Amino acid sequence: MHKKLKLWDAVMLVMGSMIGSGIFIVSADIMRNLGSGLWLIIVWVITGIMTIAAAISYGELSALFPKAGGQYTYLKEIFGKKMGFLYGWGLFTVIQTGTIAAVAVAFGKYTAYLIPALNDAAPLFQSGEFKITWIQIVAILVIMVLTYINTRGVESGKLLQNVFTGSKILALLGLIAAGFFIVNVSHLSENFSFGWDAFNNMRKDALGNLTNYGWERIGGMTLLGGIAAAMVGSVFSSVAWESVTFVSGEIENPKKNVVKSMIYGTSAVMVLYIAVNVVYLNALDRDTVAFAANDRVAVAASQNIFGSAGTIIIALLVMISTFGCNNGLILAGARVFQTMAKDGMFFRSAAKNNTNEVPGNALWMQGIWASLLCLSGQYGNLLDMISFVIVLFYMITVFGVIYLRIKQPELPRPYRTWLYPLTPVVYLIIGTGFCILLLIYKQQYTWPGFIMVLLGLPVYYLINRKASSAK
Template identity: 50%
Template sequence: MEETKQEFKPRLGLLDATMIVAGSMIGSGIFIVSSEIARSVGGAGYLVGMWVLTGVITVIAAVSYGELSAMFPRAGGMYVYLREAYGPLIGFLYGWTFFTIIHTGTIAAVGVAFAKFTAYLLPLVGEENILFTLGDFQLKASQLVAIGVIVLLTYINSRGVKEGAFLQTFLTLVKILSLAGLIICGLVWGADSAVWNANWQDAWSLNSLTLGDSGQLVTTALGGLAFFGAMAVAMKGALFSSDSWHSITSIAGEVKNPQRNIGLSLLLGTLIVTVIYVLTNLMYLAVIPLQDIAFAKSDRVGVVAAEYIFGTAGTSIIAVMIMISTFGCNNGLILSGARVFYTMATDQLFFKKAGVLNKASVPANSLWMQCTWASLLCLTGKYNDLLALVIFGVLIFYVLTILGIYILRHRRPDMPRPYKAFGYPVLPAIYIVIASALAVLLLLFESQYTLPGLLVILLGIPVYYLAMRKKEAAA
């Protein structure tokens, strides 16, 4: 495409913005991670409680980000907020991690999740179909499907933000209605009072669940530090199933009346998803015995629920739902992420070509760079490991961003704030305390992931100074 120095054009309304928030959050996690949570905490009350707590702190973070988005209503999102609060180094470290692992790794993982569930309907594109082998490397049909989806969505979004947003709005409405239908069908037709009562009999007994050698259920009571460790592991899955809610802030420059609509869309989108997630887990508990939730095959508790409700047809139904869900999730991720790299490029901290808009006023080069790296991560097969590495780092960046509200209020008290963080200073402080505690617990209990993840972030420091030397030399 011919490239020009155009500016972003505000074309997205409140509905589009809200659907980008909700659609980027809802992927495959709600159909999977409840199994790990159930194994970690053991009780139905704690299972639901983890999702409620996740929803509460996500909404707190979202309404807090509203202040920052109103102060800086332009492309870049968290990169801009961190840069303005702490300086270019911290902003770059976020952008570096965002490109190398967090965002592109998420796009790759969601793409492969789409491919895996497509294989339920078309076994030919499954992981078992190995197309090419060279040493330890294997090219699988599922990887090509994942890459194909990423390329297709990148192409659609390179045509213009309105095209990508229209697709996002449509797909998000479809998956919200589909999830609502699954919840209603489960509670109306699939619910079993005996299962519900049994699940809630010891709802607040905190136990680790395992299976013995003969398949019997083994419960281990948790107390002391192990209690907090179990809560941290459980929260990890729920938090990442609710992640990417801030994606709309990255495209603030393309939202109409961003000072109002960004903050409002963050609130509405996170509230909608929180309600859906909590109701989905209540439906699981009404339909499936807790042991079957905890030990669902490959953690696919959504598949188990659909089989309980619809019988053998349930597998196909849930496969279609997850295909729609992951397709829409990836569209939102691809749409928003490229704007971060565009803004970094305009600061001369990313590839120069990423900072150019095409005729449709979208950063097409940035989109295709993102697509290329995400596709390579699909081929490595290591994206899930990469995502695990940055759990600690993502929490750190969230805490730093919320803390930035306090810093900017102190340093720039006279800067216009069309929207102010709801509940300030108490609610943002609650988020900082909970997220910091979770990060510390993960550092203690999952150091095999958190320490390497921290190393990946720190590797960005020498890269930053190399970029600055190049920038100064060019000047």
């Protein structure tokens, strides 16, 4: 593959793939679970420590295996083809494509803010609860346009990524500055006055809608369960940084630049995320954060900061953010499926590059499946269910650093994990706690995603059976 991506491009890919729509929404759910400004920030800090620790650990593997395919390649090389396939299966069926679908629909929903007719129009098709809306059509158009642009060559995708990621970083910095200097009434001290006390307010009315019935003080195991539930949103808002490893084969000096891009990119994004949440706490009181309409905390904060123009400002910011995020996800994901195809683990035609020297077939396969997920309307549920599995695969990969140090200490390591073994151990401890608490308190986030990945096992054995018969 041609090395067309420099360090700056790789950093933009990391940041652009991470920052989607989550940071503008999930803080409402975190506040409802924990009811304190301090705990809201703690959840984001814990998530930041996890994310950066994982990125630092992945750096060692990216230097050992500087090939396209990234995490798929690491898992395959360390634990064998079966583990690599299960990750790739999960990536194609829901992790990458489901995220692409969800981010595209978020783009469509915020487009409807600016064009209300999209919201008001009758569904194009409806049968029972299944329906196809104009917002879904907008989402599919975005996926198709970005897929087409990326089939025109890596330079096209790179330019789009840099422009949109740069734009949303500047816009977020502007929102952060305005959130501190333009707000008429600061709620910061009020939101932090609860200190270490935590509160829950997740009750629903007779129709199943979340309603503000008042806050209940929580502690002990209930608090731990609340932290785990709250972290589902923050963790999912902080994933996809590993997408840069998928395109290692196209990055200049990948043994150094992949790890640098992951560390620089994840650190910068987590600082931005924490700063944005401080702005929410400064601009809004606790109830407004927790019960913002449709969980759109950023809209409520922006209205408080900029007045009636706030909705338009945030709608534009989210559209820029989700468009750039999806470009990064689309650009990177197809490289994994191409690598799997070369290993005989995916559709054979996905292995080919097109005349623009990019995996055109893999890009279109990814785009078509993501579009079908948009039409299904189930991407949101799928992503909730898969959050547990995403962290599980992160943990297996981070454990791979320790495993290789023990099994193959003689391997030449151009980069060694900072503060080893502390860094991977910290991630594994936090990740294990997160997964165990979800298994105990929020099982709807765990076993469905796990089963979805295990469904890949019969597919794996079928593929290998065919391969054996062909020999």
